Amino acid sequence: MQLRQSLIPLLSLTLLLTSAHAQNNVKYVTDQLQAPIRSAANETSRIVKMLTAGEKLTIVGENRQHYDVIYGDNKSRGWIHKSFVMDEPAAREFVEMAKEEFEPLQKKINALQKETEEKDHLINALKENQKKLEQALDVQTNRVTYLEQINKNAVDIDNDNQVLTERNMQQALELKQLKSENFTLKENKRSDEWLKGASILFAGILLGTSILPRLLRYRNQKRKWSRY
Template sequence: MAQEPNDADGETVYIADDLYTFMHAGPGRNFRILGSVTAGTKVTMLQRDDTEGFVEIIDDKQRTGWVDARFINDQPSVREAMPELQQNLSDTQISLQDAQQKNDLLNQQILDLNSRNKQMQSELKELQTRHDRIERELANKDNKVQLEWLTRGGIIGLIGIVLGVIVMLIPRKRRRNDGWM
């Protein structure tokens, strides 16, 4: 004869994963077996009989009975956790694929940037070479311009000296001093 449950609001617990256990009509092995509860089944614990070591439960088929307390576990069973774990695995695999695609894209961008960097470094070296060549040409032109100005100044100075000497050598008319003025 089955006992009536003492409390309809009980704590959720699980049957251990590695077995199935018999559900008895009362708290002990000497009570009639009402059926079995499969390993990992989510059950509701109504009360505990510590003297006999049995727990009153309501199983997934809404049957009320007593099972050995050794087979009650607070942790969700593997069977209960498996769908969530599979969903997490699926989500993780999708995230991993997305990350791999992003990684591949970033690696391609890195290769493109490295290629552009090498090209720009080559252009920079070419521009530096041209800059150095143009600076040398400019320095040479400055030297030539200074030399031209120096030469022209020297020629003008020499012409001035020669003209001054020639002018000094030209005889001058003497003035007469007989006039009143």
């Protein structure tokens, strides 16, 4: 169940990147500091606004060198040169999305780490109690043996021996229960450590297979634009 919850943010990031790529009529301002929106499809027309890098644009028309776009919360309209536009969000947008998706995963890892430390503390406490019970059990066992050797024929000693034997059995049962709880906690700790490692590995695979290839493709596109 915890593994499934850890995978949800990563799957959400994958679906987000896939859906953004599938929308052919949506493009983004490049990583240049600002891109001009003009009133007409030529470089001499009036600049009506300067858009920041990564801003989302909706394409409604185009000519050889310009896009007719809708931009901003007010759905304003204007023309922008194609060299200022790319099909996918800017690299820093991918980085921000990755950070947003990775932070919940990091919190889960931290929570697992804290839970592991708490279980370690409980295991140590159980070990200490187990040690004390073993010592008490040894004392009771030695006492029973001593009484059996020197007072076998005494009725009162036999009764005392029976009481001690019952106590011995009770302490042995408690010791067995403590050992069982100790084993269960160790198994849970091992499962938590495996889940933490698997989550980190999956996050690394996602970053390596989804984010880095897009950053490399964006760098190649930027080199092509720099030739204009």
